[in-house]
Amino acid sequence: MKFLLFTLFGIVQFLSLASGKSIPKNKFSHKSLKEMKEEIAGYEDVAESLINLAVYGKAKNRSYERLSYFIDTVGPRLSGSKNLDRAIEIMYKNLQQNGLDSVHLEPVKIPHWERGEESAVMLVPRLHKMAILGLGSSIGTPPEGITAEVLVVTSFDELQRRSPEAKGKIVVFNQPFVSYAITVQYRTHGAVEAAKVGALASLIRSVASFSVYSPHTGNQEYQDDVPKIPTACITVEDAEMLTRLASYGKTIVIQLKMGAKTYPDTVSFNTVAEITGDKYPDQIVLVSGHLDSWDVGQGALDDGGGSFISWEALSLIKDLGLRPKRTLRLVLWTAEEQGGIGALQYYRLHKGNISNYSLVMESDAGTFLPTGLQFSGSERARDIMKEIMGLLKHLNVTKVFTGGEGTDINFWIQAGVPGASLSNDLFKYFTFHHTYGDTMTVMNPKQMNVAAAVWSVVAYVVADLEEMLPRT
Amino acid sequence: MKFLLFTLFGIVQFLSLASGKSIPKNKFSHKSLKEMKEEIAGYEDVAESLINLAVYGKAKNRSYERLSYFIDTVGPRLSGSKNLDRAIEIMYKNLQQNGLDSVHLEPVKIPHWERGEESAVMLVPRLHKMAILGLGSSIGTPPEGITAEVLVVTSFDELQRRSPEAKGKIVVFNQPFVSYAITVQYRTHGAVEAAKVGALASLIRSVASFSVYSPHTGNQEYQDDVPKIPTACITVEDAEMLTRLASYGKTIVIQLKMGAKTYPDTVSFNTVAEITGDKYPDQIVLVSGHLDSWDVGQGALDDGGGSFISWEALSLIKDLGLRPKRTLRLVLWTAEEQGGIGALQYYRLHKGNISNYSLVMESDAGTFLPTGLQFSGSERARDIMKEIMGLLKHLNVTKVFTGGEGTDINFWIQAGVPGASLSNDLFKYFTFHHTYGDTMTVMNPKQMNVAAAVWSVVAYVVADLEEMLPRT
Numbered sequence: 046m047k048f049l050l051f052t053l054f055g056i057v058q059f060l061s062l063a064s065g066k067s068i069p070k071n072k073f074s075h076k077s078l079k080e081m082k083e084e085i086a087g088y089e090d091v092a093e094s095l096i097n098l099a100v101y102g103k104a105k106n107r108s109y110e111r112l113s114y115f116i117d118t119v120g121p122r123l124s125g126s127k128n129l130d131r132a133i134e135i136m137y138k139n140l141q142q143n144g145l146d147s148v149h150l151e152p153v154k155i156p157h158w159e160r161g162e163e164s165a166v167m168l169v170p171r172l173h174k175m176a177i178l179g180l181g182s183s184i185g186t187p188p189e190g191i192t193a194e195v196l197v198v199t200s201f202d203e204l205q206r207r208s209p210e211a212k213g214k215i216v217v218f219n220q221p222f223v224s225y226a227i228t229v230q231y232r233t234h235g236a237v238e239a240a241k242v243g244a245l246a247s248l249i250r251s252v253a254s255f256s257v258y259s260p261h262t263g264n265q266e267y268q269d270d271v272p273k274i275p276t277a278c279i280t281v282e283d284a285e286m287l288t289r290l291a292s293y294g295k296t297i298v299i300q301l302k303m304g305a306k307t308y309p310d311t312v313s314f315n316t317v318a319e320i321t322g323d324k325y326p327d328q329i330v331l332v333s334g335h336l337d338s339w340d341v342g343q344g345a346l347d348d349g350g351g352s353f354i355s356w357e358a359l360s361l362i363k364d365l366g367l368r369p370k371r372t373l374r375l376v377l378w379t380a381e382e383q384g385g386i387g388a389l390q391y392y393r394l395h396k397g398n399i400s401n402y403s404l405v406m407e408s409d410a411g412t413f414l415p416t417g418l419q420f421s422g423s424e425r426a427r428d429i430m431k432e433i434m435g436l437l438k439h440l441n442v443t444k445v446f447t448g449g450e451g452t453d454i455n456f457w458i459q460a461g462v463p464g465a466s467l468s469n470d471l472f473k474y475f476t477f478h479h480t481y482g483d484t485m486t487v488m489n490p491k492q493m494n495v496a497a498a499v500w501s502v503v504a505y506v507v508a509d510l511e512e513m514l515p516r517t
Numbered sequence: 518m519k520f521l522l523f524t525l526f527g528i529v530q531f532l533s534l535a536s537g538k539s540i541p542k543n544k545f546s547h548k549s550l551k552e553m554k555e556e557i558a559g560y561e562d563v564a565e566s567l568i569n570l571a572v573y574g575k576a577k578n579r580s581y582e583r584l585s586y587f588i589d590t591v592g593p594r595l596s597g598s599k600n601l602d603r604a605i606e607i608m609y610k611n612l613q614q615n616g617l618d619s620v621h622l623e624p625v626k627i628p629h630w631e632r633g634e635e636s637a638v639m640l641v642p643r644l645h646k647m648a649i650l651g652l653g654s655s656i657g658t659p660p661e662g663i664t665a666e667v668l669v670v671t672s673f674d675e676l677q678r679r680s681p682e683a684k685g686k687i688v689v690f691n692q693p694f695v696s697y698a699i700t701v702q703y704r705t706h707g708a709v710e711a712a713k714v715g716a717l718a719s720l721i722r723s724v725a726s727f728s729v730y731s732p733h734t735g736n737q738e739y740q741d742d743v744p745k746i747p748t749a750c751i752t753v754e755d756a757e758m759l760t761r762l763a764s765y766g767k768t769i770v771i772q773l774k775m776g777a778k779t780y781p782d783t784v785s786f787n788t789v790a791e792i793t794g795d796k797y798p799d800q801i802v803l804v805s806g807h808l809d810s811w812d813v814g815q816g817a818l819d820d821g822g823g824s825f826i827s828w829e830a831l832s833l834i835k836d837l838g839l840r841p842k843r844t845l846r847l848v849l850w851t852a853e854e855q856g857g858i859g860a861l862q863y864y865r866l867h868k869g870n871i872s873n874y875s876l877v878m879e880s881d882a883g884t885f886l887p888t889g890l891q892f893s894g895s896e897r898a899r900d901i902m903k904e905i906m907g908l909l910k911h912l913n914v915t916k917v918f919t920g921g922e923g924t925d926i927n928f929w930i931q932a933g934v935p936g937a938s939l940s941n942d943l944f945k946y947f948t949f950h951h952t953y954g955d956t957m958t959v960m961n962p963k964q965m966n967v968a969a970a971v972w973s974v975v976a977y978v979v980a981d982l983e984e985m986l987p988r989t
Contacts, residue, residue, distance in 0.1 A: 117761050120643055171592055176953065257954035258814070259729040282956040289589050289957070342730070481648065482729035484754040485761070 072328065072401075074512035078428055084510060085432040092436035092502045095361050099498035100440070100491075104364060108357035108497045109490035111139070115353070116345045116485050123340040124380040125157025125311050132336050133314050136352075136377055140318040143360055145375070147321060150314035153390040155380035157311045158182055160262075160340060161304025163277065165248065168192070169298040170290060177248070177277040178262035178341060178479075179305045180232060181383060186275045190302035191215065191246050197284075197291045201231075201238055212243035215299050219250045219284035225475055228252045229263070236276035237268045246301050247276045250284035254475040258282050261479040262339050264383055275303045313337075315387045316377040320359055320368060322508065327398065328371035330508040331405045332358050332500065333453055335381035335388075342483030346474065350488055350496070351408030352377050357493075358501035369508035371403060378453045381409070388453035402462045403513040406504060407451030411469035412496040413489065417444030418503060422463030423517040430465070430514075433506045442499050444468065463514045465503060467496060544800065544873075546984035550900055556982060557904040564908035564974045567833050571970035572912070572963075576836060580829035580969045581962035583611070587825070588817045588957050595812040596852040597629025597783050604808050605786050608824075608849055612790040615832055617847070619793060622786035625862040627852035629783045630654055632734075632812060633776025635749065637720065640664070641770035642762060649720070649749040650734035650813060650951075651777045652704060653855060658747045662774035663687065663718050669756075669763045673703075673710055684715035687771050691722045691756035697947055700724045701735070708748035709740050718773050719748045722756035726947040730754050733951040734811050736855060747775045785809075787859045788849040792831055792840060794980065799870065800843035802980040803877045804830050804972065805925055807853035807860075814955030818946065822960055822968070823880030824849050829965075830973035841980035843875060850925045853881070860925035874934045875985040878976060879923035883941035884968040885961065889916030890975060894935030895989040902937070902986075905978045914971050916940065935986045937975060939968060 074081065098104045115135065122129040133150065140148045160179045167173040179185075197217045198204045204216065216239035220231045229252050239247035251261035258280045267273050290297055316336060322328060334351030338344020359375050362368075379387035420430050427445060434443045449464040458464040477483050507514060546553065570576045587607065594601040605622065612620045632651045639645040651657075669689045670676045676688065688711035692703045701724050711719035723733035730752045739745050762769055788808060794800060806823030810816020831847050834840075852858035892902050899917060906915045921936040930936040949955050979986060 113761055114765065117758055117765070118642060118767075120645060170590060173592060255729075256958065257727075257729040257731040257948060257952060258956065259731070259954075282954065282958040285958050286589055286956065289585055293586065293589070295590075476729060480729060482731075482754065484730065484758065486728065486754040486757050 072513045074429065074510070074515045076512065081429050082432055085436070085506065088436055088506045091367065091505065093439070094365055095501045095505065096440060096498045098364060099361055099501065100494045104361055105494055106490040108353045109488060109493045112345065112349050112353040112488065113485045116343050116349050121340050121343050122336060122338045124155045124313070124337050124383045124386070125308065126340070129313060129337050129379065133316055133379065136316050136336060140316070140356065144363065145318035145320065145359055147317070147319045149317050151317060151391065151394065153313050153315060153379055153387045154310045155313040155386050156182070156383045157308040159306055159308065161185060161306060163303045163305070165277065165279065165299055165301045167297065167299050170295045175283050176258060176260045176280050178260040179277040179303045180263060180265040182265055182267065182307065183236065183276045183303065183305050184273050185303045185305040186246070186301055190300045191275065192298065192300040193245050195287060195297040195299050197287045199288065204238060204242060208242040211239065214244055215246045215248060215301060216244040217248045217279070217284060217287050219288045222252065222254060225252060225471070232263050232278065233266050236265055236274050237271050240272045240274045244274060246274050248279045248301070249276065250281055251278045252475070253281055254472045256281040259480045259482060262341055263479045275301065275305070277301070277303060313379040313387065315379055315391050318359065318375045320362055320373040322371035323368045324370035326372050328401045328403055328513060329374050330371060330403050330504055331374050331376060331454070332504045333376040333378060333407045334409060335378035335453060337380050337382055339382055339479050341481045343485070344483060345485045346411065346477050346483045346487050347479065348381065348409045350412035350493065354408055354412050354493060354497040354500050357497040358504050361497065361501040362505050367505060369505055371508045373504055373508045381452055385452040388456060392456035396460070399457070399460055399462065402457060404463050404465060404507045405454040405457040406465045406500070407454045408467050408496070408500060409451045409453070410466060410471065411474040412467065412493050413470045413473060414492045415442050415467040415469055415496050415499050417442055417446055417468040418499070419446045419448030419466045419468045420463070421447070421449035421458050423515055426463045426514045426516070433503055436502055436506065437499055440495055440498060442495065461516050463516070467499065544985045546901065546982070546987045548984065553901050554904055557908070557978065560908055560978050563839065563977065566837055567973045567977065568912060568970045570836060571833055571973065572966045576833055577966055578962040580825045581960060581965045584817065584821050584825040584960065585957045588815050588821050593812050593815050594808060594810045596627045596785070596809050596855045596858070597780065598812070601785060601809050601851065605788055605851065608788050608808060612788070612828070616835065617790035617792065617831055620790040622788055623863065623866065625785050625787060625851055625859045626782045627785040627858050628654070628855045629780040631778055631780070633657060633778060635775045635777070637749065637751065637771055637773045639769065639771050642767045647755050648730060648732045648752050650732040651749040651775050652735060652737040654737055654739065654779065655708065655748045655775065655777050656745050657775045657777040658718070658773055662772045663747065664770065664772040665717050667759060667769040667771050669759045671760065676710060676714060680714040683711065686716055687718045687720060687773060688716040689720045689751070689756060689759050691760045694724065694726060697724060697943070704735050704750060705738050708737055708746050709743045712744045712746045716746060718746050720751045720773070721748065722753055723750045724947070725753055726944045728753040731952045731954060734813055735951045747773065747777070749773070749775060785851040785859065787851055787863050790831065790847045792834055792845040794842055794844035795840045796842035798844050800873045800875055800985060801846050802843060802875050802976055803846050803848060803926070804976045805848040805850060805879045806881060807850035807925060809852050809854055811854055811951050813953045815957070816955060817957045818883065818949050818955045818959050819951065820853065820881045822884035822965065826880055826884050826965060826969040826972050829969040830976045833969065833973040834977050839977060841977055843980045845976055845980045853924055857924040860928060864928035868932070871929070871932055871934065874929060876935050876937060876979045877926040877929040878937045878972070879926045880939050880968070880972065881923045881925070882938060882943065883946040884939065884965050885942045885945060886964045887914050887939040887941055887968050887971050889914055889918055889940045890971070891918045891920030891938045891940045892935070893919070893921035893930050895987055898935045898986045898988070905975055908974055908978065909971055912967055912970060914967065933988050935988070939971065
């Protein structure tokens with residue numbers, strides 16, 4: 046069976062090679078859906094081969110094994126850290142050893158922030174050492190810390206209503222978790238909003254779907270016209286307790302110490318490798334994840350998994366001797382956690398070629414068992430993606446959802462390029478996201494096999510269709 | 518409806534009082550199951566009233582609210598700590614203010630161990646600060662710590678097979694979680710087994726059903742004839758990583774520092790209160806939880822919840838003006854976590870009266886939504902318990918499972934007294950058990966209402982039946 050399939054692919058490849066390189070008059074698809082269905086149906090055998098190789102064949106568990114060795118031996122990879130430099134160096138070598146095309150590094154200036162030592166102790170009404178994680182880009186406290194009474198609020202609205210009470214206090218935000226996109230606003234803007242009403246510091250309930258007293262870090266943003274105050278996340282448990290203590294009428298006093306410091310920007314790199322297209326090499330299907338992580342945990346979930354299934358997608362395609370018509374470009378972004386710094390640099394460098402980007406893909410929301418593909422694009426493009434996902438029927442991962450955004454690919458999506466990501470178990474993802482618990486223990490080889498299979502089939506087929514995905 | 522029920526209870530109580538106190542010829546039940554069924558069916562209205570009061574009435578959420586105020590303001594209550602003294606003092610007052618009978622304290626000598634500062638750092642193959650929790654009764658390390666190569670094993674059997682490799686090393690146990698009862702053997706005996714083969718210290722994978730990089734503490738036991746070595750739990754995540762690093766052939770070196778110290782025993786108390794029996798006051802139905810906790814987290818789950826639904830059971834019965842034939846005795850144990858120290862003292866003091874104990878109940882495995890009752894006793898007694906649980910049909914908590922043991926009541930169960938506990942979600946329980954995550958966040962007022970209703974109905978009916986539960 047496999048031999049026959051390989052032979053068939055060989056013929057397909059030969060015909061493809063024989064057809065030579067040419068730029069189509071109109072590269073965006075204008076075919077009817079019926080024609081597209083017929084074209085995509087022709088990829089059934091290729092899809093089966095990629096699935097077999099990834100899930101049952103010699104590449105089974107490879108993405109997990111590559112990742113676990115990398116994660117266990119390198120550890121966390123914060124923007125500006127030596128670990129991130131080392132990770133990029135290792136991945137550059139890995140991609141070269143894998144024999145991928147055009148392996149290279151694209152330089153980016155990235156932030157260098159370090160958390161230093163940090164602690165928070167509730168002194169009144171009783172002594173209680175609190176787990177905290179300072180937020181990326183936060184300033185530190187004076188060495189003696191900030192000791193102040195606490196104002197606990199559950200929303201920005203409540204802070205506004207109670208703004209006369211905030212001056213000289215530590216503002217604690219105990220906002221409930223609604224969704225990451227909604228609730229993360231408190232982490233990102235909590236310090237600024239608290240500073241506007243005269244707070245000395247802000248402590249923010251971790252943006253978490255589930256907690257075992259687990260603080261979550263993440264980035265935050267100061268505003269030029271607002272005083273900078275130190276800010277950290279506390280656990281869901283402590284945030285809820287502080288709300289209850291306040292409801293009992295107790296005065297609460299916390300001492301916050303943070304050694305956080307921002308150093309001058311450093312040079313880092315986006316790590317790039319390709320399978321160069323055979324017919325339309327200037328046209329791109331971009332497959333990506335980010336190599337940097339936070340300094341806590343080990344960045345296995347966020348985004349080791351996404352980076353390694355993206356690499357795996359190219360490895361699988363290469364293993365089968367496939368070369369699609371347009372270029373499959375793997376990008377392992379740097380400094381995503383600081384706000385997509387590497388991705389912005391890449392966009393600035395490459396946006397002149399934007400009309401040649403058929404699809405931008407990023408896996409940065411888990412590589413557990415995917416439930417389908419999240420997609421952002423025109424209705425015609427969505428219809429095509431639905432057909433492609435039909436090729437994954439044996440994995441039972443055929444759904445196309447709305448979504449598809451990702452910090453690193455949003456620049457392209459906002460400029461009209463179709464985007465895709467994996468649909469995943471977000472409750473699990475936001476249990477571990479940005480915590481000490483982001484380790485290989487949450488990763489599962491079988492789930493990564495399936496995620497890699499889906500990723501490779503989508504990437505390959507879109508890269509090999511005669512025409513680019515249509516835009517609006 | 519409620520008024521009518523109250524009136525009915527009043528009459529029942531009056532008749533009961535009027536009947537006077539007498540000791541039955543044979544106090545253990547010899548009734549046929551049919552007769553028992555008829556007798557228990559007579560409690561339907563009482564059961565409904567207890568349920569209504571606990572779940573829908575004025576006592577709704579009371580056990581949660583009492584508990585949260587207690588937990589938030591007192592915090593953790595380690596054996597030998599001032600917090601435990603304070604907790605006992607507060608509960609003594611609470612029980613007096615509740616107007617319960619015979620509120621008193623029974624003195625117990627308990628251990629006083631403190632963890633002090635502790636840390637573990639993997640120095641080789643890369644720098645990695647590990648989360649640890651020293652185990653209760655462990656000795657500390659020298660101030661400079663113990664720095665040694667690591668031997669990772671996954672079982673006592675593997676340790677035996679590889680015993681020549683263990684000398685002078687830190688032995689890491691990465692045993693999989695099977696069940697608490699099975700897996701906790703590694704926490705309890707890991708240090709002794711490692712010391713027997715010459716290890717300098719032992720680090721043990723936390724006994725956890727789920728982890729967000731959460732170390733779990735707990736007790737451990739030295740043996741007189743085996744050298745004492747320091748021992749702590751590490752996270753599931755680190756235990757798994759160490760196994761993988763070893764599988765790559767990496768040398769692993771860890772520096773362990775523990776400031777743990779055992780101080781002289783101190784005096785503590787079991788806290789006791791009653792609703793004294795009306796007809797057979799010397800006969801006892803014991804309802805219990807333990808007031809002490811570990812020093813991490815806040816002992817909300819383990820065992821604040823169990824203590825407070827046990828108190829609530831008596832409160833509910835008192836609120837309805839009920840007084841059962843035999844005495845309902847609430848005991849809030851001290852120093853359970855050190856091996857049921859308070860319970861052992863109670864057993865020694867009271868075992869002379871063992872023939873008068875109808876049932877011993879302990880809630881120490883969660884007060885989430887109970888799925889039924891765990892029961893240990895004769896088949897005849899089990900049949901009676903099944904009938905009693907039938908009174909809880911409107912709560913859909915009617916099942917009787919085997920089990921029912923608990924550290925603090927096992928002395929009695931082993932001596933033949935029937936025992937009962939709540940059947941609960943153990944996966945959830947062992948996610949938070951003995952961690953920093955044992956806080957009010959895991960508790961739920963509605964679930965506690967139901968747990969308290971079940972607890973009160975079982976306690977009341979067993980205490981009020983004409984005869985004691987039969988033994989084997």
